[in-house]
Amino acid sequence: MRALGPGSVASLLKIALDCAYVVLLLALGAVAIAAVAIILSLPFITNGPHGAITIDGQVVEVGILLRRWPALEATLLSAGLYVAALVVIINRLRQVFTTLTQGDPFRPENVGRLRVVGLSLIALEVIGYLVRMAVLWLAPEAKGAIQFSVNLSGWFAILAVFVLAEVFREGARLRSDAELTI
Amino acid sequence: MPIRVNLDRILVQRRMSLTELADRVGVTIANLSILKTGKARAIRFSTLDALCRELECQPGDLLRHEPGPPDDDEGMDAG
Numbered sequence: 001m002r003a004l005g006p007g008s009v010a011s012l013l014k015i016a017l018d019c020a021y022v023v024l025l026l027a028l029g030a031v032a033i034a035a036v037a038i039i040l041s042l043p044f045i046t047n048g049p050h051g052a053i054t055i056d057g058q059v060v061e062v063g064i065l066l067r068r069w070p071a072l073e074a075t076l077l078s079a080g081l082y083v084a085a086l087v088v089i090i091n092r093l094r095q096v097f098t099t100l101t102q103g104d105p106f107r108p109e110n111v112g113r114l115r116v117v118g119l120s121l122i123a124l125e126v127i128g129y130l131v132r133m134a135v136l137w138l139a140p141e142a143k144g145a146i147q148f149s150v151n152l153s154g155w156f157a158i159l160a161v162f163v164l165a166e167v168f169r170e171g172a173r174l175r176s177d178a179e180l181t182i
Numbered sequence: 183m184p185i186r187v188n189l190d191r192i193l194v195q196r197r198m199s200l201t202e203l204a205d206r207v208g209v210t211i212a213n214l215s216i217l218k219t220g221k222a223r224a225i226r227f228s229t230l231d232a233l234c235r236e237l238e239c240q241p242g243d244l245l246r247h248e249p250g251p252p253d254d255d256e257g258m259d260a261g
Contacts, residue, residue, distance in 0.1 A: 176223070177223045177224065180216060180221060180222050180223035180224070181222070181223060181224040181225070181226060182209065182213045182214070182216060182217045182222045182224070182225050182226065182229050
């Protein structure tokens with residue numbers, strides 16, 4: 001299989017990254033619109049029935065959920081932060097990928113980009129716990145459905161990204177040496 | 183870099199221009215300039231062989247060692 005160009009693994013990855021980037025931007029926009037809409041509509045929510053949702057087998061009135069201030073805002077904010085961290089990761093990966101398609105991935109800038117990806121993955125793990133805590137605060141009925149366990153595969157992925165960043169640093173040094181070898 | 187390149191001095195002694203040397207050894211003028219100004223990180227044996235052949239000298243005539251701190255190879259931080 002070709003390394004670059006049409007039909008290569010790189011081209012498929014580029015399509016996947018571009019799609020993920022667009023989806024995440026839309027998700028970030030949706031979270032922002034939902035947050036603004038909910039916060040603006042709060043004064044108009046009456047005590048009347050607004051429908052109900054089932055959380056972990058328990059029926060909860062939507063109007064009650066929307067009046068649980070500031071748990072609602074905390075949930076929306078943490079969800080927004082989660083999607084924003086994902087956008088940062090995909091954005092940096094796209095920048096790394098651009099250097100790959102230009103045939104020169106071992107640039108010093110990519111070391112910093114991979115470190116940002118690693119730090120964002122750490123932020124994602126932490127924000128993930130915040131999201132769960134906020135949801136639990138907003139809807140204590142969901143206690144049975146939310147688990148606070150350590151995501152080992154996530155932490156191993158973070159380790160792998162930082163190792164890759166160091167590999168890229170050495171690659172950038174070798175590239176510089178090769179450029180200045182006469 | 184504690185390694186100094188004496189290309190300038192030898193070129194003057196041989197009354198040869200950098201352009202002429204570049205033509206003879208098959209290395210670009212830009213690369214020879216990097217070598218001459220001491221910015222090169224390494225030199226291939228094949229390049230050294232060509233330079234010694236065309237300048238009729240020994241590797242020791244082209245290079246000399248001056249004790250000093252090594253170059254900062256870690257200047258690759260992207261931040």
